[in-house]
Amino acid sequence: MKLIVSFLMGLAGLLTYLGNRPGPAFEIETKNGGSFEVEEVRWGDKLAKYSANIMAPVCEEGICYNVNVVFNWNLIGEFIDYQVQPYDPLTKLDHKPFTLADYAKLQGILTNHDLIFTGLPADELVVKAEETVDGYSGATIEAIKDEVIDGALFTCYTLWHIANGAVVDSIRQHTQRQLDKPMIAKIIGYNTASANYYLIDHMSETQFAQNLPEIIGLIQAGKGYFPKNAIEKIPEKLFGRQEMQDFLIQNYDSLSYYTQVAALSKLQNVPLQKDLTSMLLTQISDRNSIQNQKIIALIIRNNDEEAIKKMVDHLIEKKIKLSAANYQLLQKHKVAGVEALEKI
Amino acid sequence: MKRLIFLFLLSSQFALAQKPATVFVEAESFENKGGWSIDQQFMDVMGSSFLMAHGMGRPVENASTTVTFPETGTYKVYVRTRNWSAQWSDKDAAGQFQLLVNDKPLGKTFGKDNEKWSWSEGGTVKITRKENKISLKDLTGFNGRCDAIIFTSVPNFKPIEDKERLTEYRNAYFGFDKNPKNAGTFDFVVVGGGMAGTCSAISAARKGIKVALIQNRPVLGGNNSSEVRVHLGGRINLEPYPALGNLVNEIGPSEGGNAQPKEYYEDDKKMAAVLAEPNISLFLNYHANKVETNGSKIEKVYATNIETGEKVYFEAPLFADCTGDGTIGFLAGAEYMTGRESRDVYGEKTAPEVADNLTMGASVQWFSEKKDHPVSFPDIKWGLPWNEAKAEEITKGDWEWETGMGLDMTLDFEQIRDYGMLAVYSNWSYLKNRAENKEKFAHDALKWVAYVAGKRESRRLKGDYVLIEQDLTDQRVYPDGTAPTSWSIDLHYPDPENSKLFPGAAFKSIAKHIKIYPYPIPFRCLYSKNIDNLMMAGRDISVSHVALGTVRLMRTTGMMGEVLGMAAAICKEENTTPRGLYQNYFPKLEAMMIEGVGDPTLPKDQDYNLGGTLMEVVK
Numbered sequence: 001m002k003l004i005v006s007f008l009m010g011l012a013g014l015l016t017y018l019g020n021r022p023g024p025a026f027e028i029e030t031k032n033g034g035s036f037e038v039e040e041v042r043w044g045d046k047l048a049k050y051s052a053n054i055m056a057p058v059c060e061e062g063i064c065y066n067v068n069v070v071f072n073w074n075l076i077g078e079f080i081d082y083q084v085q086p087y088d089p090l091t092k093l094d095h096k097p098f099t100l101a102d103y104a105k106l107q108g109i110l111t112n113h114d115l116i117f118t119g120l121p122a123d124e125l126v127v128k129a130e131e132t133v134d135g136y137s138g139a140t141i142e143a144i145k146d147e148v149i150d151g152a153l154f155t156c157y158t159l160w161h162i163a164n165g166a167v168v169d170s171i172r173q174h175t176q177r178q179l180d181k182p183m184i185a186k187i188i189g190y191n192t193a194s195a196n197y198y199l200i201d202h203m204s205e206t207q208f209a210q211n212l213p214e215i216i217g218l219i220q221a222g223k224g225y226f227p228k229n230a231i232e233k234i235p236e237k238l239f240g241r242q243e244m245q246d247f248l249i250q251n252y253d254s255l256s257y258y259t260q261v262a263a264l265s266k267l268q269n270v271p272l273q274k275d276l277t278s279m280l281l282t283q284i285s286d287r288n289s290i291q292n293q294k295i296i297a298l299i300i301r302n303n304d305e306e307a308i309k310k311m312v313d314h315l316i317e318k319k320i321k322l323s324a325a326n327y328q329l330l331q332k333h334k335v336a337g338v339e340a341l342e343k344i
Numbered sequence: 345m346k347r348l349i350f351l352f353l354l355s356s357q358f359a360l361a362q363k364p365a366t367v368f369v370e371a372e373s374f375e376n377k378g379g380w381s382i383d384q385q386f387m388d389v390m391g392s393s394f395l396m397a398h399g400m401g402r403p404v405e406n407a408s409t410t411v412t413f414p415e416t417g418t419y420k421v422y423v424r425t426r427n428w429s430a431q432w433s434d435k436d437a438a439g440q441f442q443l444l445v446n447d448k449p450l451g452k453t454f455g456k457d458n459e460k461w462s463w464s465e466g467g468t469v470k471i472t473r474k475e476n477k478i479s480l481k482d483l484t485g486f487n488g489r490c491d492a493i494i495f496t497s498v499p500n501f502k503p504i505e506d507k508e509r510l511t512e513y514r515n516a517y518f519g520f521d522k523n524p525k526n527a528g529t530f531d532f533v534v535v536g537g538g539m540a541g542t543c544s545a546i547s548a549a550r551k552g553i554k555v556a557l558i559q560n561r562p563v564l565g566g567n568n569s570s571e572v573r574v575h576l577g578g579r580i581n582l583e584p585y586p587a588l589g590n591l592v593n594e595i596g597p598s599e600g601g602n603a604q605p606k607e608y609y610e611d612d613k614k615m616a617a618v619l620a621e622p623n624i625s626l627f628l629n630y631h632a633n634k635v636e637t638n639g640s641k642i643e644k645v646y647a648t649n650i651e652t653g654e655k656v657y658f659e660a661p662l663f664a665d666c667t668g669d670g671t672i673g674f675l676a677g678a679e680y681m682t683g684r685e686s687r688d689v690y691g692e693k694t695a696p697e698v699a700d701n702l703t704m705g706a707s708v709q710w711f712s713e714k715k716d717h718p719v720s721f722p723d724i725k726w727g728l729p730w731n732e733a734k735a736e737e738i739t740k741g742d743w744e745w746e747t748g749m750g751l752d753m754t755l756d757f758e759q760i761r762d763y764g765m766l767a768v769y770s771n772w773s774y775l776k777n778r779a780e781n782k783e784k785f786a787h788d789a790l791k792w793v794a795y796v797a798g799k800r801e802s803r804r805l806k807g808d809y810v811l812i813e814q815d816l817t818d819q820r821v822y823p824d825g826t827a828p829t830s831w832s833i834d835l836h837y838p839d840p841e842n843s844k845l846f847p848g849a850a851f852k853s854i855a856k857h858i859k860i861y862p863y864p865i866p867f868r869c870l871y872s873k874n875i876d877n878l879m880m881a882g883r884d885i886s887v888s889h890v891a892l893g894t895v896r897l898m899r900t901t902g903m904m905g906e907v908l909g910m911a912a913a914i915c916k917e918e919n920t921t922p923r924g925l926y927q928n929y930f931p932k933l934e935a936m937m938i939e940g941v942g943d944p945t946l947p948k949d950q951d952y953n954l955g956g957t958l959m960e961v962v963k
Contacts, residue, residue, distance in 0.1 A: 114956055119951075223819070223861070223958075224583075224819070224861040224862070224958065225583035225584065225861075225862070228583060228584065229583070256819075256821050257821060257822070257823040257825070258583065258584035258821070258825070258864075287823070287926075287927060287930065288927065288928050288929060288930050288931055289823055289930050289931055289934065290930075290931040290934040290935065291823065292931070293931050321928060323931060344928070344929055344931060344932065
């Protein structure tokens with residue numbers, strides 16, 4: 001019996017191993033004519049990350065060797081980390097092996113998108129003979145010395161471009177093709193601006209609909225222009241949903257001006273709840289702005305006579321001007337008192 | 345004997361026949377400038393533009409002109425010049441030159457006498473015909489300078505030293521002030537042809553209004569021109585107005601890099617863009633230096649031609665100060681700020697405890713080239729004391745060759761620029777002649793040294809709002825946001841190492857950065873608080889010293905210009921002021937900013953010097 005249990009456990013282990021074992025997903029060609037296979041790494045049936053075994057020739061001052069490393073990326077193509085084969089360490093100029101500090105520095109380099117040397121063509125990384133006072137060439141240029149590992153300039157350069165090159169777009173497309181709710185939850189869990197942007201740029205209309213509360217959560221926590229960009233990406237018809245309008249009623253004041261304007265643009269063709277109209281009425285400011293005109297247009301289009309009347313009284317009282325288009329809209333509605341309003 | 349007496353009588357009769365006369369010659373008006381350059385950078389301070397022999401150690405070609413004298417006879421000669429290196433060294437003089445009359449040098453060598461601008465006596469010269477060739481012969485190649493020359497036969501003539509009185513004298517002599525010409529009537533006058541001014545003018549012109557663009561150099565581009573050679577920096581096409589920056593992309597150079605060969609800066613591209621606009625009247629070589637106001641409104645701006653001295657005036661309902669120095673605002677009595685505000689003023693973390701005058705400096709960049717033969721360079725005596733510890737074994741000086749921090753960027757600017765050049769020459773002369781490794785530099789020749797220094801900071805004109813550090817770091821975004829600034833808050837300080845070697849007189853700088861999210865600059869920072877019809881774009885907008893650290897980048901100042909042009913068109917259409925636009929017509933500006941004014945179809949491949957930002961990756 002014990003034997004059978006052990007056998008079954010062993011079999012289960014083997015199956016798990018086989019299930020997790022990377023399977024080739026696609027191939028990437030490198031600029032120097034080489035290539036590497038990117039594999040999916042799954043835990044159970046869930047895609048966890050991508051991985052590739054990299055063999056690339058690197059030359060430091062004419063001495064060449066093959067680097068042999070395993071690279072890992074997350075679901076949106078961001079480089080995570082690397083492993084070195086125990087029998088095949090990375091080396092620097094004159095085949096000196098990397099120190100622990102060098103390995104740590106390489107990890108920092110491969111995940112950094114703010115380096116000068118990665119943006120330079122390879123032939124501008126070292127001082128050219130004609131630019132030196134003594135005709136000596138090959139030294140790393142001054143501006144990038146601190147960024148790279150001394151004696152391993154081209155290792156850093158080559159590996160950075162592999163880690164952050166064409167593979168990134170391929171991974172992103174590969175992920176998009178199989179994007180589902182659990183993967184979306186996993187990407188939200190990365191909790192980075194680029195992950196959030198990945199989602200709003202790659203989700204389908206249905207996926208937006210299925211994950212609207214999560215996306216609203218991202219907007220509430222979003223920094224910079226993410227909230228504005230997210231609002232612009234959410235399909236217009238979802239703005240007719242109660243949860244979206246409730247969100248706007250509760251959070252409008254805390255959104256930036258530009259996010260507010262983006263939201264107003266999205267509301268133009270959907271019916272508005274009464275509470276939302278009332279809230280928007282209070283947002284018409286004394287200072288003329290596109291926001292005012294968008295709110296005015298919204299209230300007119302929403303055709304709630306009471307709200308329109310209230311708005312016109314407010315505009316007259318505060319002497320707020322109307323755009324020509326809104327003026328015409330109000331005239332069409334034959335709202336009393338329109339003549340008292342001024343056009344921009 | 346008879347004959348001798350006859351001759352004597354004839355000559356004395358001749359002498360008596362010479363009516364006293366004074367001939368005033370402006371050096372910058374010489375017909376043939378030879379290798380001499382016109383320098384107008386300090387004319388508000390010393391009274392005139394002048395000719396300078398910027399030969400980087402090799403004497404430049406003679407400048408010459410023909411001068412008509414009313415009478416033949418003997419004239420006393422005075423030359424307005426200075427010994428610019430005397431403020432740092434009493435040994436010899438850097439810029440020396442001779443005056444040639446009909447190709448014969450006067451006995452005097454000029455440029456050696458006085459540390460400050462003043463008249464040097466040049467002895468006498470006999471003028472035997474009415475038309476005479478006058479030439480300046482450079483002897484050193486080290487920035488000898490000549491403002492004007494006086495030939496006089498008036499007994500006891502004393503040339504005027506006082507700057508104001510001398511200006512009156514010149515104006516009276518040439519008749520400039522009597523009838524300044526009306527340059528035309530415009531909807532919008534833009535003063536300053538750097539990135540900010542050039543974009544302002546093009547933007548306004550494309551929005552259909554008549555624009556005058558006044559630039560005090562022969563080229564457009566300012567710090568991004570081939571005269572200063574600083575590349576564009578910062579990002580364009582950002583939220584919340586992604587169409588802003590299309591014009592910057594249209595006129596910006598394709599290649600980046602500071603202190604690179606002239607072609608990198610594509611002066612012609614900017615010029616062609618301006619010339620392609622029928623609504624722009626371009627006034628190159630005109631320096632705006634006088635303003636007439638009525639109450640809180642500018643009515644006229646006057647400008648002097650830096651070559652001919654001719655004066656013109658411009659009338660318009662609206663003006664833009666894109667001078668960098670806030671010159672127009674200053675002349676009109678606009679409120680302005682300089683130096684560093686103390687922490688108390690705006691509560692900024694990065695501001696110093698106590699206010700001071702430590703502005704960021706001006707760069708005098710340079711580079712050398714390698715020749716296939718050995719090249720010499722003068723072993724200068726008048727340079728800064730130098731040694732192995734001070735020697736910088738380099739062949740190019742970038743932005744960090746920056747001087748003048750703590751000095752006045754307008755009043756002291758000649759000294760600031762000259763000190764920048766002095767440092768370059770001192771180092772180079774040491775490398776070429778005395779350094780232990782001088783052999784390494786044997787084939788190197790100094791190819792280019794800027795004589796138009798690249799300023800970072802001077803006056804900041806006060807608007808209805810002053811942008812501060814917390815707005816940027818806490819993302820306090822206002823509804824009247826316009827051009828987004830994206831570069832880090834990048835403030836420069838004297839380089840501590842260089843300061844140790846040159847106490848109190850560092851010529852190199854360091855930069856400290858605080859990264860920010862792209863931030864739309866409020867429109868209220870782009871018009872003057874107390875001059876109703878004055879807007880500004882560039883480094884002279886309404887920001888604290890700390891906030892200047894980010895907005896000063898040229899892609900950003902160019903986008904400010906795009907906004908100013910749009911605003912000018914709305915001001916005309918609505919017959920309002922910039923403040924009136926802010927209060928009543930801002931939706932129109934928002935709509936224009938959403939649409940943009942540059943060509944959106946051009947490739948966006950000017951990806952140099954974008955700078956670090958907290959911008960999200962939008963991919």
